[in-house]
Every structure is written in structure tokens, then in C-alpha cells.
Amino acid sequence: MAQALSPLYPQGNNAGNHHAVHPGSVQLHAQVLSHHNEPVVVVQPPVSRPRAPLPDPEPDYMCYSIFTTLCCCICLGAAALGYSKATRKANGAGQRAEAASNSQTALILNHVGVVVGFILLTLYMLDTFYFNGDLLPF
Template identity: 50%
Template sequence: MDPSQFSSQPPEAYKSSGKSGMPAAPPPAYQHNPAGYPPSFLNQPVPQGPYTQGPYPGQPAVTVQPAVFVTAAPLANPVPDYLAYSIFTMLCCCLPLGIAALIYSIFTRDANNSGQRELAEKNSKTARTLNHVALGIGLVVIVVIIISQIVIRTAR
């Protein structure tokens, strides 16, 4: 193969021929656009400077606001979450109310960590109330069981 046959010009078979009704026009010359510059056109001036920004003529400007991320810090004086009390009432007194109290205790801890005092106080109060009710029900059930066992054993 002869390297002189391979040039930047297309072979004669691909140039305009009788097959195409369009006249053969050479492609436009390559225009070098440095990084950061939009493509330039004949009727548009080339911007000066390495970091020029702005809208094209006839286009409106768009202003973009910077993103702001707000992170909450944990509370300095956290609200009590009654987690141990909830686990005790769940295991020893009343399982359904103990589970509900445990869930509210976890919600209280999450609100303390995210800095939401009002939510933490509300969840803490709910957890404490559920724990008190569960403890009361558990004590009543234990007392009833003890009394019934004493009555059954003395009736024999």
C-alpha cells in the first residue's frame, strides 16, 4: 500500500458526482475553540478573558442561588427518653404497652439528636405515660394472680 494514496482529501469516488444533484462544497474550516469558550459565529464577538460568563445576545440571564444545607445539632440539655423504663415495662409488665412506650422512647432519642425539643418533649411525655399505665396494669395483674393463688390454695 502506498502511503501517498491516503491523504486528508477524500477519494475521487466520494466527491460530487452525477449521482447527487447537490453541488460539492468543501466543509467549513476548523475553528479552534479553547476550553471554556462557547462556539463563536461570524456575527458574534469572541468573549475576552479566560472566565467570561454571561448569556448569549437575546437570551435572558438565569441567576442560580447557592444550595444551603441546614444541619441541626443535638440538644445541649436532652429530654429524658425513658428507654430503660420502657424495656422494663415491655418485658415485665405489659408487652403491648411496653412496645408502644419503647417506640416513643426511640422517637424521643431521635428528636434529641436532631435538635427538635418540642417533638422530643411530646414523645417523652407519651412514653412516660405509656410506661406508667403499663406498670399499673402489670402490678394489678400480678396482685390479682397472687390473690387468686391464695384463694385457690386456702379453699382446698
């Protein structure tokens, strides 16, 4: 009952000639034809396997980034928050190299933000208590 499918490109003398197959000479299997006798294209969806989260994820320093943003330096803390979020996303996607890079950048930004905040706080306190507000314009 099953019909043999003819090859799209015939073998032998006409193998290099792409015009050798005529549309009427191709026989389609009964399962390939729809109920209107029109050819149906069956496409298998691509296989994409998401990577599993890392078993020992890189630290994301999210709490440290929030502290830096709220208490020390808002600009550097906000940048550190972005890298902390990217670290979490990379950890969840199983991308260790990207997670490690983002984690290291977040840590450096947090350290610099705390130092900048400490320097600004020290300058403000010196200006307020030692110089009686004459040194800094704010």
C-alpha cells in the same frame, strides 16, 4: 476577553414581550459552554444544615420502657419503647418540642403499664394462693 452577557428579557419597549429574545441573539460566556459548544446548566446544591443535638436533652425513659415491656405489660411497654426511640431521634435532631412530647408520652405509657402489670400480678397471686385457682380462667 470576557464577553458581556445579553439579558434574557430585553429592556425598553419590548420588556413585556417574552418573544422578543431570539435564541440566536443570546451570547453565552465561554465558561458556560462545554467542549461541544452546548450550554451547560450549573446548579448549586441546596444548603441544609442539620440541627445540632440538644445540649440538655429530654429524658427518653428507654430503660424504664424495656423494664415495662419485659416485666409488666408487653403491649404498653412496646408502645413506650417506640416513643422512647422517637425521643432519642428528636433529641439528636435538635427538635425540643417533639422530644418533650414523645418523652411525656413514653413516661405516661410506662406508668400505666406498670400499674396494669401490678394489678394483673395481684389478681394472679390472689387466684393462685387465696382462691386455689377457681377465680381466674388462666
